[in-house]
Amino acid sequence: MTRKQIILSWLSLICLTCISVFASDFIDNIQLFIIVVMLIVFIKGQQIVDVFMELKAAPTFWRLLLISYTFLIPLIISIIYLI
Numbered sequence: 001m002t003r004k005q006i007i008l009s010w011l012s013l014i015c016l017t018c019i020s021v022f023a024s025d026f027i028d029n030i031q032l033f034i035i036v037v038m039l040i041v042f043i044k045g046q047q048i049v050d051v052f053m054e055l056k057a058a059p060t061f062w063r064l065l066l067i068s069y070t071f072l073i074p075l076i077i078s079i080i081y082l083i
Contacts, residue, residue: 045070
């Protein structure tokens with residue numbers, strides 16, 4: 001990873017965090033809000049796994065294991081709040 005890629009990833013994480021914070025001001029439907037925020041959580045988790053943990057070039061098993069974690073946790077939280 002180059003320094004530029006890391007900085008851009010870090011800035012995208014900050015922007016995504018700001019979007020999820022201010023999404024409540026723009027989205028009135030609670031179900032849509034939860035889906036949007038959990039989608040942002042998934043994208044941020046994928047960035048962290050690929051860029052900061054440097055698992056993009058790791059063995060497929062380890063990368064898929066952590067990507068599935070970033071997918072399953074927001075999914076479980078969404079199901080809990082939407083039911």
